[in-house]
Amino acid sequence: MVETRRHNGCVGLAFVLTAFLVSSCASAPGATASEMSTEVDALSVATSTTGPSLSRVVPTTVAPRATPVATTSTTTLQPIERRIIDVAPLAVPLSAVGTSSGTDTIRVQQRLLDLGFWVQSTDGEYGVTTRQAVMAAQKYFGLSATASVDDETAAVLSAAADRPVATSIRGTLVEVDKSLQLAFFVVDGVTEWVVNVSTGSEIAYSEPNQNDPSKLEEGDSVTDNGLFHVNREREEGWWDGDLGSIYRPKYFNGGIAVHGSNSIPNYPASHGCVRVSTRAMDWIWANDLMPMGIAVWVHGSNPS
Numbered sequence: 001m002v003e004t005r006r007h008n009g010c011v012g013l014a015f016v017l018t019a020f021l022v023s024s025c026a027s028a029p030g031a032t033a034s035e036m037s038t039e040v041d042a043l044s045v046a047t048s049t050t051g052p053s054l055s056r057v058v059p060t061t062v063a064p065r066a067t068p069v070a071t072t073s074t075t076t077l078q079p080i081e082r083r084i085i086d087v088a089p090l091a092v093p094l095s096a097v098g099t100s101s102g103t104d105t106i107r108v109q110q111r112l113l114d115l116g117f118w119v120q121s122t123d124g125e126y127g128v129t130t131r132q133a134v135m136a137a138q139k140y141f142g143l144s145a146t147a148s149v150d151d152e153t154a155a156v157l158s159a160a161a162d163r164p165v166a167t168s169i170r171g172t173l174v175e176v177d178k179s180l181q182l183a184f185f186v187v188d189g190v191t192e193w194v195v196n197v198s199t200g201s202e203i204a205y206s207e208p209n210q211n212d213p214s215k216l217e218e219g220d221s222v223t224d225n226g227l228f229h230v231n232r233e234r235e236e237g238w239w240d241g242d243l244g245s246i247y248r249p250k251y252f253n254g255g256i257a258v259h260g261s262n263s264i265p266n267y268p269a270s271h272g273c274v275r276v277s278t279r280a281m282d283w284i285w286a287n288d289l290m291p292m293g294i295a296v297w298v299h300g301s302n303p304s
Contacts, residue, residue, distance in 0.1 A: 083190050085163040087114055093158035096151045101126045108149055108157070112137060116163040118193045120279055132277050135266055136196035139180050140164050145266035166191045168297065174258070174290055176274055178223060179300030181267070183258070183274065185289055193289075195280050198264045199223040200272040202302055221271050228252040228296045235285065246273065248281045252296040258284070268302045 094111060095104040101124050109122040112133045117140075120129040131147040138145045141156050149157075166175045166184035168191075175184040178199050185193040200223035232251040239246050247260030258274040260281030269275070276284070284290055 084165055090158040094154040096154045097149045099126050099148050111157050116194050118195055128277055129279050132196040136194050139182055164194050173295035176298045177300045178302055195276055198269045198275040200270050201268045223272050225298050230290050230292055230294050247278045250290045
C-alpha cells in the first residue's frame, strides 16, 4: 500500500521542517510589492544593523547615489532614498563571445562583477557561474535568457550606467523576485549581488518518495510569497531529501529552502525551493550571506 503525503516544496529525510514566520511580519496572500516593501523596510532595519562580510571585485564602482522612493506612510516626513551605485559605461564595448572561453570572456566576467552579477572568477573560462551570471543579467535587463553573450547582451552590458537594484530599499536581507527569477543580496539598503535562481514551477506533482518508495509525495510546487527568516540549515554537502538531492540548504519557510542544484534553468522548475548553482551556494556559505535569522522576502509571480 502506498502512503500519500501532500506538501509544498522540499521535505527532509525523516521529518517535515516546521515553518518559522514571525507573526507580526506575515503578509496576506496577494499583497502588493509596495505593501510588502513597507514591511521589509521595517523588519530588516529592526533585525539587521550590520551586513555580512562580502568579498567582491568591483574596481569601477563609485559611491552610491540616492534617489527618492515614494512611500505610502502618512507619518513619513522625508522620502526614503534608494541608493544606486553608478558604474561607467565601457569605452571599449564587450565582444559577443557567445559561450566561448578566452581573453574577451575575461572582460565579460569582470563586467558582470562590476555590475553585481556574481561570477566565481575572471579566468576566461565560460563555465557554470559565468553562464548563470549572464542569464541573471539577461533576466534583469529584459533580454532573452540564453546564457550566451550575443550582440544585444554585449551592448547592454557595455552601456549600463548603474548596478542593479532590488525592490528592498533599507536593511539587510535576501530578496527573491519570482517575476524576474533572481535573488538579490541587499546590505544596508544597497543591492550588493544578484544571482540567477529557479523557483517553484507551480505545477502539481505526484512522485515516489526518494527515500521510501512506499510513500507518494504530492504537492503544488509553489514558492510562497511572504516575509520569512532563515531558521534551519544544513552545511554538509548533498542531502538526499524526499524529493531529490539538495545541496547545503538554507531553510526559510518550512521545507522550502535556498539550496544548490545542478539544474538552474531560465524558468521556474523546482518543487518549491529556490535553486542556485552549487558554486553559488558554496559562495553564500563562505561569505555568510544567509546567516541564521536573516530576512528572506519572496514576492512576484512566475513569468508567463
